[in-house]
Amino acid sequence: MASTTASAAILTTHDLALTFPARGGPVEAVRGIDLTVEAGEILGFLGPNGAGKSTTLRMLTTLLPPTRGSATVAGHDLATEPREVRRRIGFVAQSGGLDPEESVHAELVLQGRFYRLSRVEAEARAEELAAELELTALLGRRCRELSGGQRRRLEIAMALTHRPRLLFLDEPTTGLDPGSRADLWDLVRRIRARQRTTVFLTTHYLDEADALADRLVVVDHGRIVVEGTPSDLKRRYGGSPDATLQDTFVAITGHGPRQQESAPLAL
Numbered sequence: 001m002a003s004t005t006a007s008a009a010i011l012t013t014h015d016l017a018l019t020f021p022a023r024g025g026p027v028e029a030v031r032g033i034d035l036t037v038e039a040g041e042i043l044g045f046l047g048p049n050g051a052g053k054s055t056t057l058r059m060l061t062t063l064l065p066p067t068r069g070s071a072t073v074a075g076h077d078l079a080t081e082p083r084e085v086r087r088r089i090g091f092v093a094q095s096g097g098l099d100p101e102e103s104v105h106a107e108l109v110l111q112g113r114f115y116r117l118s119r120v121e122a123e124a125r126a127e128e129l130a131a132e133l134e135l136t137a138l139l140g141r142r143c144r145e146l147s148g149g150q151r152r153r154l155e156i157a158m159a160l161t162h163r164p165r166l167l168f169l170d171e172p173t174t175g176l177d178p179g180s181r182a183d184l185w186d187l188v189r190r191i192r193a194r195q196r197t198t199v200f201l202t203t204h205y206l207d208e209a210d211a212l213a214d215r216l217v218v219v220d221h222g223r224i225v226v227e228g229t230p231s232d233l234k235r236r237y238g239g240s241p242d243a244t245l246q247d248t249f250v251a252i253t254g255h256g257p258r259q260q261e262s263a264p265l266a267l
Ligand SMILES: Nc1ncnc2c1ncn2[C@@H]1O[C@H](COP(=O)(O)OP(=O)(O)OP(=O)(O)O)[C@@H](O)[C@H]1O
Pocket: 020, 021, 022, 027, 028, 029, 047, 048, 049, 050, 051, 052, 053, 054, 055, 056, 094
């Protein structure tokens, strides 16, 4: 979302990098990312498999310590105030962490308790979230009995328990049918509209990035290769505002979003 008021960044990174020690030599998954995200923005973080998207998200959500660089997330320093950061963010990881044997209701209440709500408050919040995310009819169902789209909605509901200012979603719609994807897009828009929650999402679906994101950041080989609004990128790299984002993506990265990381950059 273009902002005409003074900049209100909710996230900034400076030279953020992570190298995994691995057999066969270190893997430079993220090689120095400088990024600013404005409050209330929906940011699409794109890039081919292995580009470093999930690793970046795991650093920004305090799950992995960076090997270099710094970040301020929701007003707090990632390295020195990780607890303060965690209180203000929600994260839905690429592969979910639901307990297959628990009910939807139990998972929602447990999450409330995790965020130190009393039993009564946690019950009330579970009901509220279920209503907001259209899970009320599913409250008694076990997680293993949910469809992929329903599971995603539950994971997002859980991530919203503590009303985070910033929500990270790692490939929220992968594996969903077109109808469920469209529902999820509506949900993300509603979340942003209702509480002005900032949404930082990764996706491989370029139509999704085009439809949903105010701004796109494309990463490849652990670095940002380009950023701008979807129409900016289409004009600059796809040749015209009518270019598809698919053509634009190929022009930027030299390959389609699902191909492997070995293809050369065409910038
Ligand atoms: N725990 C780990 N140990 C070693 N290397 C890792 C580890 N996790 C990720 N990597 C490597 O880091 C690089 C970036 O991986 P990452 O998961 O961040 O990519 P991604 O952009 O999220 O890809 P995808 O689109 O496939 O989800 C890859 O080369 C990957 O193999």
